[in-house]
Amino acid sequence: MQYQATVTIEQKAGMLDPEGTTAKRALGHLGYAVESVKTAKLYEIVLEAESAEVAEQKVDEMCQKLIANPLIHNYTIKLKELN
């Protein structure tokens, strides 16, 4: 089966997000008073696997080994089956 995993990488709570803070300030200059801005990175990974469980496990491994830095990031994985 072919799956598409959407991986979102976010800073852990308490970590500064300077890009988000800067975007918030710039939005303020444009007249938008927003409460907060948080940035995240998104990866779409397409892979073959025997089952959804196996696919999710593989993607989780990828996140631990490369895609995220577990020291500073949280990540979420959303999986969908491709036809």
Place this chain on the structure above:
Amino acid sequence: MKIAIIQFGGTNCDMDVLHVLKDVVGVDAETVWYKDENLTGFDGVVVPGGFSYGDYLRAGAIAARTPIMDSVKKIAAEGKPVLGICNGFQVLTEARLLEGALTTNEYPKFRCHGANLRVETTDTPFTSKFRKGEVIRMPIAHMEGKFFAEEQTLADLDENEQVVFRYVDEKGRATDKANPNGSLENIAGIVNASRNILGLMPHPERASESILGSDDGRRIFESMADYITENF
């Protein structure tokens, strides 16, 4: 004695380090392309600065996972000195050879200017030629240089005297104003627990000849060379 200078795609401080080691310090050094993978015959390693792999994913993330890093780990396990400068420091943290992570500067801008640093320990293969507490000058040039580590890790680094350099003002005080990137506890450079791996954000190779405004950085390379002569 021969020191390897690792080149990844996007490394750009390799020739500066080569020049300082060969022409200023006077030791044998050679650049090694990351695909060579073999570091047999080398007594030390420098992972120089630059923008390896365009800083994709995170600065240093891709370089840290190339096979040559296994050879760097082997050399480090033999107790030989490994020095990571700027992007090299980022590579060493991503490779888990050093604690912590280098994240985007608190004010998210590329900062390139001179910095005052306080030498926190002379008990490393890289700082034997300094005095403890000495204030030295080296330039910084980075956008992802904010040192981050969890509270317990920071406490351990302090307790084991693994913090080697801190950003300070000209009087040697580690103030917020003297901190160019928001690094926790003004940390600019650390060693591993065995003390033979140093990572630092400032560029000693750009401060190794007085014509460049400071030659304080030269003593890092001289200390490293002395350590190799004495031990290997």
